[in-house]
Amino acid sequence: MKQIHVAKHAPEAHLVKGFLESNGITATVRGEFLTSGWGELPVDVCSVWISDDRQFDRAQALLVAFLRGDFARQFHGQHWRCPKCGEQIEGQFTDCWKCGAARSA
Numbered sequence: 001m002k003q004i005h006v007a008k009h010a011p012e013a014h015l016v017k018g019f020l021e022s023n024g025i026t027a028t029v030r031g032e033f034l035t036s037g038w039g040e041l042p043v044d045v046c047s048v049w050i051s052d053d054r055q056f057d058r059a060q061a062l063l064v065a066f067l068r069g070d071f072a073r074q075f076h077g078q079h080w081r082c083p084k085c086g087e088q089i090e091g092q093f094t095d096c097w098k099c100g101a102a103r104s105a
């Protein structure tokens with residue numbers, strides 16, 4: 001188990017996880033259920049971990065390209081509307097960030 005990415009918020013962590021898994025790399029998001037302790041907004045610190053250390057180097061190479069925008073550009077402009085809550089979602093997301101519904105649902 002190795003940490004590969006620290007995300008700014010949960011949707012980013014899940015985006016990275018989904019991207020890695022689409023490339024056959026098993027990843028886990030940690031930390032998304034932490035709270036500030038004051039009953040307010042959750043602490044937006046999430047990290048993505050690679051389950052199999054042997055996949056780490058490949059995962060890192062893929063992720064570097066991904067975060068640099070090589071993959072994001074493929075999705076540019078492809079917004080979609082959540083079938084459940086109607087939220088407009090950026091093309092790189094496969095699930096609604098607001099209600100969690102899947103794009104194809």
Ligand SMILES: [Zn+2]
Nearest residue numbers: 082085096099
């Ligand atoms: Zn939604």
